[in-house]
Amino acid sequence: MSWLTNYVKPKLRKVLNPKETPDNLWHKCKSCGQMIFQKEFIANQYVCAHCDHHDRVPPKDRFDALFDNGTYELIDMPKVNQDPLKFRDTKKYTDRLKVARNTTGDEDAIKAAVGKVGGVTTVIAVQNFYFMGGSMGMAVGEGIIAAAQHALKISAPMVMMTASGGARMQEGILSLMQMPRTTVAVQMLRDAGLPYLVVLTDPTTGGVSASYAMLGDIQIAEPGAMIAFSGPRVIEQTIREKLPEGFQRSEYLQEHGMVDMVTHRHEMAEKLGSVLSMLMSGRHRKKAAE
Structure with missing residues (x-):
C-alpha cells in the first residue's frame, strides 16, 4: 500500500x-x-x-505608478517597541506581527519614499491595508513623522496615501497618541509653507480619518472609497434609520464638501503632478517676493 x-x-x-x-x-x-x-x-x-x-494596492505598486519613471528612494522607517503592552487576545501580538510581515514582506503598515512626481521632488507615504488592516500603531506614527521630517529637510511637499481600519487595538493608548503626534508633524509642514496633500483610498476610517487623513491642504479621493470614522452599519444601528445611497463614499463626501476632488487611479500621477507644480511654483514666487 x-x-x-x-x-x-x-x-x-x-x-x-x-x-x-x-x-x-x-x-x-x-x-x-x-x-x-x-x-x-x-x-x-x-x-x-x-x-x-x-x-487595494500595496505600497510598492503605488510608488511605481506615482513616481516619474518608477524611480524613487525609500525612506528609512524608525524602529519602535514591538510589543509595548505585552498584548494577547486569541494570539500574541508578536505572532500577529510575524504573520503580517511574512505575508506582506514589510516591517509594518507604512512605507515612505522620495522621488519626482510631475518633475517635482516629493515625499510620498503609503499605508498598507494588507498589513493588519493598515492599522495605526507606533510604527505608523513614527513613519509619518519621519516622512514629514524628510520633506522638511529637503523642502519638498508631502503626499499621504491613507488606507486603514483605524488605530491598532493591540497598542492601546499608545496607538491613539499617534493622532496628536502626526497632527503636529503636519503642522510643521504647514509652518514651513510646504504643501501636504492627502489621497484617501478604500478604506480610510477610525482614528486615521480623525487625524492626519483629514488635514490635507487638498483632499483627493479615489472613486468609491469608504471614508468614515464609524462604518455605516454602526451608524444605522445607533440612529435606527436607513442611510442614503453611497453614504460615506468618495463621491458623497465630495458633494458635501469634505473632499476636494475624486480622481481615477489611472489619472492620479498626472493630477498630483499638476497640483504639486502649481503649489510649489506659488511657494517659489512668494519666497522670491520676500
Missing part, C-alpha cells in the same frame, strides 16, 4: 494532470464578481476592467 500511495498515485496524478493551475492566476473582482487574469489586473493598477472597481 505504501508503494502504491507514495509512488504509483503521484505518477498517475502527474500524467492525468500535467499542468495544475496556480492559486494566484486569477483575481475575482469584489464588486462585480468577474474573474480577471492576475497579471492584467496588476498591470491595470488593481482596477477592474469590467466595473472600474478600485481594489
